[in-house]
Amino acid sequence: xxxxxxxxxxxxxxxxxxxxxxxxxxxxxxxxxxxxxxxxxxxxxxxxxxxxxxxxxxxxxxxxxxxxxxxxxxxxxxxxxxxxxxxxxxxxxxxxxxxxxxxxxxxxxxxxxxxx
Amino acid sequence: xxxxxxxxxxxxxxxxxxxxxxxxxxxxxxxxxxxxxxxxxxxxxxxxxxxxxxxxxxxxxxxxxxxxxxxxxxxxxxxxxxxxxxxxxxxxxxxxxxxxxxxxxxxxxx
Numbered sequence: 001x002x003x004x005x006x007x008x009x010x011x012x013x014x015x016x017x018x019x020x021x022x023x024x025x026x027x028x029x030x031x032x033x034x035x036x037x038x039x040x041x042x043x044x045x046x047x048x049x050x051x052x053x054x055x056x057x058x059x060x061x062x063x064x065x066x067x068x069x070x071x072x073x074x075x076x077x078x079x080x081x082x083x084x085x086x087x088x089x090x091x092x093x094x095x096x097x098x099x100x101x102x103x104x105x106x107x108x109x110x111x112x113x114x115x116x
Numbered sequence: 117x118x119x120x121x122x123x124x125x126x127x128x129x130x131x132x133x134x135x136x137x138x139x140x141x142x143x144x145x146x147x148x149x150x151x152x153x154x155x156x157x158x159x160x161x162x163x164x165x166x167x168x169x170x171x172x173x174x175x176x177x178x179x180x181x182x183x184x185x186x187x188x189x190x191x192x193x194x195x196x197x198x199x200x201x202x203x204x205x206x207x208x209x210x211x212x213x214x215x216x217x218x219x220x221x222x223x224x225x226x
Contacts (some may be wrong), residue, residue, distance in 0.1 A: 002159065033213060043160070043203075045213035058213050090159050103148070103207055105214060107159035 003027065004108035006020050012114045018079040021111045025072055025093030031055065032074040033094075033105060034066055038087035049074055081115045088112050092115065119143070125221040128198075136220050138204030143183040148207045150214065151189045153200040160203065160216075163189065165213040177208060194224045212222045 003026035013019055025032050034046040036059075045058035050066035060066075063081075068074045078085060089112075092105040121139040130136040140149060148167050152160040164171055164178045166187070171178045177190040193196055203219040 002161075004159070033154065035216075037157075042218060043216035048213055056213055088157055092159075093125075104150070104162055104165060107152075107161060109159050110157070112157070 002106040002108065003105050004091060004093050006089075006108035006111050008111060008113050009109070010114070012116065013031045013081060014116055015081055015083060017115075018077065019081065019113065021076040021089050021091075021113075023074045023076070023091030023093075023108060025074070025091075026106055028095065029093035029106075030072065030096050031094045032068055032072070033092040034060075034076050034093065035107075036087050037090065037091045037110075038084075040095070041087075043090070046076070061081050078113070083095070083115050086113055117200055119215065120204045121218055122202070122204055122217060122220045124218065125223070127223050128191075128194045130196060130224050130226050131193055134189075134194040134198065134222060134224070136191075136202050136204075136222065137186065138187040138189070139186045140204070140206050143206050145184075145185050149178065149184075149187050150178070150205040150207055151178065152203045152205065152214075152216075152218070153198075154203070155197075155200040162201075165207075194222075196224050196226065198222065199224045 005024045031050045033048045046060040048056040066076045088110045090110045092107045150165040151163040155162045166178045168183045180187045201219040
């Protein structure tokens, strides 16, 4: 158990819908990362937040957005869902992104999103 | 954008040491090498990391060459539960996102 929690575990929805995935980082971790893992793309970095501020952006679609709240939990919002958005979505957290040991990311169990 | 190269797959006999190589020839002086593994569709699990010295913890050992252009993850006594995809990652100096490549699929054989 990494200490990172994600809800829900599974989500089934229809095309065109909007969903919200939630992540609670490990106690004391200030940085949260979101990754997408689909069958044909592997693990892809989406976005990173540090202490409430967006820190880095990866291959995140404009239909997707995220935020980190004052209590440091984070939400990933996916809208206008398409079949291709079906994937595992992982959240990770680290103490802070200053490099080295404090940068070690601990991953949650993931949310499996199925778009029908 | 993956900065590492790993073999696609490897087999290892149960109880033997599993040596997983990784090439990171473009690594810069302040970048760390991280190893993670992913079992089935679970969240990636942190194994070990290092900068230039060899490192050991309860899970594995990490051997980094003197020029830092390659490293080897060693699982000293592989068990069936070590069957997983192993990812070698070079971290950016400001601690940003990890770029996962395709990793090495390790199969431990009874």
